[in-house]
Amino acid sequence: MGVDQAFSALGDPIRVEIVTRLSRGPASVSELARPYAMSLRGVLKHVQVLEDAGLVATFKEGRVRRCELQSQRIEDATRWLERVQRHWERRIDRLEDYAKRTRTR
Amino acid sequence: MGVDQAFSALGDPIRVEIVTRLSRGPASVSELARPYAMSLRGVLKHVQVLEDAGLVATFKEGRVRRCELQSQRIEDATRWLERVQRHWERRIDRLEDYAKRTRTR
Numbered sequence: 001m002g003v004d005q006a007f008s009a010l011g012d013p014i015r016v017e018i019v020t021r022l023s024r025g026p027a028s029v030s031e032l033a034r035p036y037a038m039s040l041r042g043v044l045k046h047v048q049v050l051e052d053a054g055l056v057a058t059f060k061e062g063r064v065r066r067c068e069l070q071s072q073r074i075e076d077a078t079r080w081l082e083r084v085q086r087h088w089e090r091r092i093d094r095l096e097d098y099a100k101r102t103r104t105r
Numbered sequence: 106m107g108v109d110q111a112f113s114a115l116g117d118p119i120r121v122e123i124v125t126r127l128s129r130g131p132a133s134v135s136e137l138a139r140p141y142a143m144s145l146r147g148v149l150k151h152v153q154v155l156e157d158a159g160l161v162a163t164f165k166e167g168r169v170r171r172c173e174l175q176s177q178r179i180e181d182a183t184r185w186l187e188r189v190q191r192h193w194e195r196r197i198d199r200l201e202d203y204a205k206r207t208r209t210r
Contacts, residue, residue: 008116016109016185023192074190080121081183087128088174
């Protein structure tokens with residue numbers, strides 16, 4: 001699974017908030033639904049998108065569905081973005097060095 | 106603009122590759138198109154999605170459209186993911202501490 005699938009799942013404001021909430025610890029679907037004027041079904045759909053992308057795992061505990069963050073995919077996406085940023089900054093540094101060298105000539 | 110819009114734009118394998126390419130420096134749309142069996146028009150559409158999300162800026166230089174990464178949005182998205190990961194790791198650390206304390210009792 002590529003990072004694009006993780007990004008695609010995170011491409012929604014509600015799912016961004018769900019992941020933010022889950023980074024503080026597991027929660028049930030009804031706990032996740034609480035801040036929103038949304039049906040459990042609606043929240044469950046968002047959770048399933050995150051689950052399909054491997055960002056979240058869910059477990060049935062009796063009648064309650066618990067949701068937990070899956071760190072591996074988050075890490076993959078973070079690392080990819082950090083690499084893009086690093087490359088970009090290195091390029092800017094090189095341009096600045098070049099500009100300095102040209103100025104002092 | 107929220108991070109979800111950056112993630113949504115990155116939620117596609119071609120756009121992930123375009124951003125990877127642009128992290129090494131600006132490129133024209135035709136340079137971006139070269140690795141793909143895709144029309145310029147098709148690549149331009151992907152570039153426009155990235156531009157609308159503020160991840161890429163484009164400039165006309167005569168008949169050539171140059172594309173350049175916009176670092177601010179990349180940084181915002183990176184920081185958000187790093188924060189999620191940090192929270193999550195802190196929680197795991199706390200759980201491990203708790204497990205250790207309970208074992209040694």
